[in-house]
Amino acid sequence: MEFEEAFEPGVEDFTRETLGEFSAAKDRLDVAALARWLREEHYKGIVVMVGGLEPDEREDVFHFCSDLGVPLVAEATSGLREALEGLAIHDADRVLKARPPGKILRLGEVPSGRFWRDLEDLPEISIWSVCRNGLPGLARESNVLRGRMDRVIPALGEIALADDALDYLPGASGRATRIDELLESYPDSEPALLRTLSHYVSIGGGLFLGNSLPIREWNLFAQWARPVPSVRANRGANGIDGQVSTWLGWSADVSETWAVVGDLTALYDLAAPFVLEQINCQGRVLAVINNGGGKIFERLPRLQTMSPRAAEWMSNPQTADLSGLATLWGMRHLRIRTVDDFDPCESGEKTLLLEIVPDAAQTTSFWAAWDRISH
Numbered sequence: 239m240e241f242e243e244a245f246e247p248g249v250e251d252f253t254r255e256t257l258g259e260f261s262a263a264k265d266r267l268d269v270a271a272l273a274r275w276l277r278e279e280h281y282k283g284i285v286v287m288v289g290g291l292e293p294d295e296r297e298d299v300f301h302f303c304s305d306l307g308v309p310l311v312a313e314a315t316s317g318l319r320e321a322l323e324g325l326a327i328h329d330a331d332r333v334l335k336a337r338p339p340g341k342i343l344r345l346g347e348v349p350s351g352r353f354w355r356d357l358e359d360l361p362e363i364s365i366w367s368v369c370r371n372g373l374p375g376l377a378r379e380s381n382v383l384r385g386r387m388d389r390v391i392p393a394l395g396e397i398a399l400a401d402d403a404l405d406y407l408p409g410a411s412g413r414a415t416r417i418d419e420l421l422e423s424y425p426d427s428e429p430a431l432l433r434t435l436s437h438y439v440s441i442g443g444g445l446f447l448g449n450s451l452p453i454r455e456w457n458l459f460a461q462w463a464r465p466v467p468s469v470r471a472n473r474g475a476n477g478i479d480g481q482v483s484t485w486l487g488w489s490a491d492v493s494e495t496w497a498v499v500g501d502l503t504a505l506y507d508l509a510a511p512f513v514l515e516q517i518n519c520q521g522r523v524l525a526v527i528n529n530g531g532g533k534i535f536e537r538l539p540r541l542q543t544m545s546p547r548a549a550e551w552m553s554n555p556q557t558a559d560l561s562g563l564a565t566l567w568g569m570r571h572l573r574i575r576t577v578d579d580f581d582p583c584e585s586g587e588k589t590l591l592l593e594i595v596p597d598a599a600q601t602t603s604f605w606a607a608w609d610r611i612s613h
């Protein structure tokens with residue numbers, strides 16, 4: 239069958255200007271209630287949770303957080319995770335659950351960390367969200383101010399130091415040191431190889447984090463010394479489908495770009511690299527953490543009580559040879575099992591498939607030791 243009319247593709251321009259902003263730029267901002275909330279009841283303790291930000295929002299958020307001086311959790315997608323480390327609550331999901339603050343201020347996209355979801359069941363915590371699309375990201379009661387950060391923050395006026403009323407920060411460097419010690423004790427475990435990987439990524443041109451463990455492990459264990467401002471991730475309802483394609487589309491024009499995804503996530507999107515011949519591949523690296531299946535499920539308490547067979551149905555162990563995926567799409571392939579294997583990891587004109595195979599026994603020991611840490 240043919241179309242009656244001839245199909246003539248036009249010149250498409252997908253820049254932000256032609257697509258338009260998601261929220262109307264001329265919304266009237268009413269920041270008075272938020273400004274009052276920020277000034278009141280400091281003794282209850284405020285924690286800031288910074289989710290994904292657009293590049294033009296980062297500077298305002300950085301100065302706002304520095305002036306407010308409260309402890310915070312800045313996710314990698316904020317682009318400020320490293321820059322704000324001086325105020326970071328390391329291992330925040332556990333620390334905040336053990337000792338919840340009285341107030342949470344969320345800036346940017348809905349946070350992906352566990353504690354944000356725990357807030358559903360902590361109605362006594364007062365929450366304000368400031369975000370471009372106005373989505374509360376919680377089913378419980380909370381306050382939302384819709385607006386771009388670079389409009390809202392200047393409208394709040396001068397920000398007074400609110401400080402760390404509940405003393406989260408005095409323990410922060412001790413917690414960071416304990417994490418570093420664990421990573422050193424199990425150098426070929428998944429978290430430790432991710433720490434090493436993160437040093438390489440930090441000198442690249444941007445990072446895409448796939449669903450599942452990579453996003454969680456990056457926030458916990460990636461290096462803190464060098465800023466990684468350009469980070470995107472898909473999480474939650476997005477599923478593991480289409481993650482590699484999302485990275486390839488987002489970074490089509492970018493050199494030295496990295497993706498870090500799990501093995502099932504990579505296998506779900508086997509055909510995605512067909513497009514490599516059409517995009518910028520200079521220094522492009524697809525890092526696949528090949529831990530042999532969906533290991534995120536092994537961290538779930540419920541799975542630990544299941545029969546081995548049922549647990550297998552959840553985690554879907556696999557033994558695919560990923561060098562075949564590299565061959566299929568003309569990528570170089572480097573397999574990494576220990577820290578020393580990273581040495582020849584040089585980017586080039588061809589995309590590199592960096593297959594990271596953590597030591598399973600060390601990973602198990604790492605998590606067992608991790609679970610023994612209490613805050």
Ligand SMILES: Cc1ncc(C[n+]2csc(CCOP(=O)(O)OP(=O)(O)O)c2C)c(N)n1
Nearest residue numbers: 450451477478500501502503531532533534
């Ligand atoms: C389309 C789709 N199917 C199934 C799931 C459920 N799911 C969530 S995480 C996950 C496992 C991911 O495994 P992998 O990419 O190897 O990462 P790991 O957990 O090992 O870090 C699965 C199957 C999903 N999110 N989306």
